[in-house]
Amino acid sequence: MIRIKDLSFRYRGSSEYALSRINLEIPPGDFLGIIGSSGAGKSTLSYGINGLVPHHFPGDFYGELTINGLDTITADTETIARQVGSVFQDIDAQMVASVVEDEILFGLENFGVPREEIEERLENALNAAGIAELKTRTIRSLSGGQKQKVAIAAITALRPGIILLDEPTGELDPQSSWNIFTYLKALNDRYGITIIVIEQKIPLLCEFVKRLAVMDKGALILEGDVPAVMRHVDTLKAAGVNIPRVTELGSKFAARSWYYGELPYTLAQGKVMMGQVLSWKQPAQKESPYVAF
Numbered sequence: 001m002i003r004i005k006d007l008s009f010r011y012r013g014s015s016e017y018a019l020s021r022i023n024l025e026i027p028p029g030d031f032l033g034i035i036g037s038s039g040a041g042k043s044t045l046s047y048g049i050n051g052l053v054p055h056h057f058p059g060d061f062y063g064e065l066t067i068n069g070l071d072t073i074t075a076d077t078e079t080i081a082r083q084v085g086s087v088f089q090d091i092d093a094q095m096v097a098s099v100v101e102d103e104i105l106f107g108l109e110n111f112g113v114p115r116e117e118i119e120e121r122l123e124n125a126l127n128a129a130g131i132a133e134l135k136t137r138t139i140r141s142l143s144g145g146q147k148q149k150v151a152i153a154a155i156t157a158l159r160p161g162i163i164l165l166d167e168p169t170g171e172l173d174p175q176s177s178w179n180i181f182t183y184l185k186a187l188n189d190r191y192g193i194t195i196i197v198i199e200q201k202i203p204l205l206c207e208f209v210k211r212l213a214v215m216d217k218g219a220l221i222l223e224g225d226v227p228a229v230m231r232h233v234d235t236l237k238a239a240g241v242n243i244p245r246v247t248e249l250g251s252k253f254a255a256r257s258w259y260y261g262e263l264p265y266t267l268a269q270g271k272v273m274m275g276q277v278l279s280w281k282q283p284a285q286k287e288s289p290y291v292a293f
Ligand SMILES: Nc1ncnc2c1ncn2[C@@H]1O[C@H](COP(=O)(O)OP(=O)(O)O)[C@@H](O)[C@H]1O
Pocket: 011, 012, 014, 018, 036, 037, 038, 039, 040, 041, 042, 043, 044, 045, 057
């Protein structure tokens, strides 16, 4: 369980607070998406969860953040890292080895994973991330997207209780992004690993996560399961969040009283909504309602 109580943080030398009175609980087994416009404080919140704030980034820290009872202020980052595996936005800063398999092995050995398990975990992680053929490549020779997959494989191979990923698909194509989220979902389902993911691709996120947290100007402005958050179309737009097209369409239908259901946020839900809207007979008209958006 991650408990965040009245957390505020200001980087040293900065006059503005990057985090402002955040209150959030993330239960074990959660799959939480964190969204918000650029500069909203998403990465800073993730640094709070992995202890980089304030241990690596000094500043004014108020409030409390605990991970399974471990206070991130008094715990060292090494101890926190055993609970929270992080995939950073800046992938290059994350890599420690020069060859792909060593990057993954390094973590497994460091974590004291039993020898007989190491090979299996290495192969599983490489396969799941779709980079089996990169095993012996040098990291230097990889593309940004390939490096993202290596970083994800290295962290997921450790199977920590909590995995925190900061825009893990930023350099990946749609298919690879989908595959990564499928893998995260499997880790969440199969091992109960808590997944916290900061992501710009909101439609992708909505297909997979259980809950969303929305940040704006350092504050947490919305939190809840996906439909509960997606209902707040205007608040999301004001915060600079790109809501899924189906949600946008649903809110337009709702505004015209053509649709009364829960706003859709996945393609499948969008199809169901379209079926309902198109089969609905407007009293004064013979034709189905149609408006070009
Ligand atoms: N290392 C840093 N030092 C000083 N200010 C920072 C640092 N990192 C981020 N900030 C500032 O904190 C605010 C939140 O940034 P960030 O957490 O990176 O937002 P996001 O990840 O949502 O884009 C921004 O105003 C940003 O300029």
